[in-house]
Amino acid sequence: MSMHLTRIVCLALALLASGAPGECRTILDMDGRRVTLSDEISRIVTIGPVPVLNGFLFAFGRQQAIANGLPRELTRKYQFVFAPDLATRPVVQSSAGLAVEDIVALRPDLVLTMDRSATDKLSALGLPAVLLKWREPDDVKTLMRLLGEILDERKSAEDYIRYFDETLARVATTLGPIEEAQRPRVLYVNYRRLTQPHRIAEWWMARAGGHSVTDDRRTEESVTFSLEQMIGWNPEVVIVPDRAEVELVKAEPRLRDVAAVRNGRVHVAPGGAHLWANRTIEQPLTVLWAASILYPEKFPRAALENEMRSFYDRFFHVPLGKEQIDEILADSPGR
Structure with missing residues (x-):
């Protein structure tokens, strides 16, 4: 021009x-x-x-x-x-x-x-x-650098990118090497639609030390499956987008012998600025949270809460109290 x-x-x-x-x-x-x-x-x-x-x-x-x-x-x-x-x-x-x-x-x-x-x-x-655009995991870094340029906030963009990389590195170090066969089988599902709605979930599950049962290296954003397929996968951990879906999963008699249901490991994905299981600026917290439900002995709840307080104060400039942290983590109704 x-x-x-x-x-x-x-x-x-x-x-x-x-x-x-x-x-x-x-x-x-x-x-x-x-x-x-x-x-x-x-x-x-x-x-x-x-x-x-x-x-x-x-x-x-x-x-x-x-x-x-x-x-x-x-x-x-x-x-x-x-x-x-x-x-x-x-x-x-x-x-x-x-x-x-x-x-x-x-x-x-x-x-x-x-x-x-x-x-x-x-x-x-x-x-x-x-x-x-945010299709591949690292696209968020390109995106934040672009916004940093547009808003004349390059330092803030680099601060976030550094935090993103450092948080993932801390999780990886704490986890240590994990054989593929030792990784818990995990399913993130919109149960009402029997769909895994976002490819990004395959990435954060792996980074948290899990094995996503829907990770077939697809290029499509989402994948839909049958209840029979879900039973066949027999996930050890199931993650759903809201509390109502936890009750739907528990109420389905055909799922009673699925490991996650049998062992009480059906979890609600946290939700802050956006649902953590989907694409969100909070993605580093997603990885830390997922690691905490897969390996609670290595990632205690208190450490996750402290990380959340620090994140929202540092980047959003909003201090959160204990009740708000619990609500984001889906411990109380109203989210």
Whole structure:
């Protein structure tokens, strides 16, 4: 893009956003697209997996910059704990699609999404839409570096990446070498749909010292299976997304002899900014939590709680109390 054209785009962005001309720069998003942005990013709209995208911004302390609220179907209690003002923000998407006019009216300096079609649609309207991707585990590092560049928070991005690597290294050191045959068989399942919904779960189970029974090196994001297949796998640990599914699993008579059910090892995945079992900025905590339920003698509960307090204080700038830690870990109702 020529300097002259960049200046024109910059002026257009200023009119869409603050209304006052300012300096601009061009970045490459994770799809290789050139996006012209204002130097000053003060209003951000998140589109698509809103809790996931918001979590990235929480890690940069940018809660106040988020201009939109949470769609009803994506609402998570702790989004409002970490960013109370989200409750008063307008919702700009639903199952029916995007409220494009409402997005334009917010005059964002930046739109973040993981959906290419949304990026194309909003870019065509002159909005500064940046496409983020997180398919492979290490993509989160590229993503955080990109956001660090966009938000002029490179140090914060590198701090998170260092924490990510150090936490995984600590878990690996504590676990020590484990023969494949000695790893507990683990199933993460959306039981209502009999689906393992996210490939990322194969990664964090392995990092926590488990063997995922659904890990067939697939390239698809999710895998669906039958109850008979679940019984055949005979997982020693089952992880589900909410407390109601624990009761559904326990109530199914055909599962009574599955090792996880028989031995009381059906667990609810924690949920903070997002469900830890899925893609979330809290992924290092996911690995630590999973290791703590697979090897409780090596990873005591108290150490996990301390790590959580440190994480949310360090990155989200929100101190949590004992009751909140317990709730995130699914020990009490209301999540």
